[in-house]
Amino acid sequence: MVLDCARIRPLEEAAVISDHALRKGAGGKPRRRLLGESQTKRGSRRALGLLDVLDGRSESAGETWTRLLLHAFGLHNFTLQVEIPTREGLFRADFADPEARVIIEFDGAAKYNDYRPAEEVLIAERRRENALQELGWAFFRINWKHLDRPGELRQRLFTFLARHPGTQKRPLPA
Incomplete structure (x- = not known):
């Protein structure tokens, strides 16, 4: 099949x-x-x-589409499901570039609605994100709306990456 x-x-x-x-x-x-x-x-x-x-390792359709776009943008340094220990416990990033300390998260609705009350999920997510930021990690979040506009997403992502150490080795936007 x-x-x-x-x-x-x-x-x-x-x-x-x-x-x-x-x-x-x-x-x-x-x-x-x-x-x-x-x-x-x-x-x-x-x-x-x-x-x-x-x-x-892709855990959702959104992660698969995000991965394909990252590759199409020439961003091959991002690895799926990278585990990062923090004071709040082990965090698994959808995509991470450990050298640049950049995390890209695909935010689908299921993450916030299917497993626990949304408020509880959001609080836990915020704690993990704060713990990772304290360790020097930067976050870029993507959702379905962004995947429908790849040109706009590419520009936003490259602008974000240009502000973070270790990402200057990547190709610049055309």
Whole structure:
């Protein structure tokens, strides 16, 4: 099913489906072999390109889309699900560049509504963010609205990164 999606769906949609499959335990290496052995050649190049960008550490569709945009922007130093110890406990950043001490968080509604009362979640999130800022980390938050405007997001993100030490090595906006 993942290869079929990869052959016919746009990259972002196929990546969301495939990242989820990887997260649930589907292996990536057999897919390359299956793709090579398949009689169906239509869409094979597209599927092969997709296999190069998959990452089962993505915990949501928003994280997958964010990761794809970061790569499209030339920002390859951000790693998914980086664990950072703080005085408030272990924090897992959606994306982090440890050298630059920059965290990018995708904020989907599920984070604030599905598991605990929103007020409780927001207070805990604020405590973790404060603890990380005390350690020198800077935050950039992205939500669905931002993903719909990649040009605007790119400009905002590069402006943000230009203000933080360690990020000057990145490409400048065009």
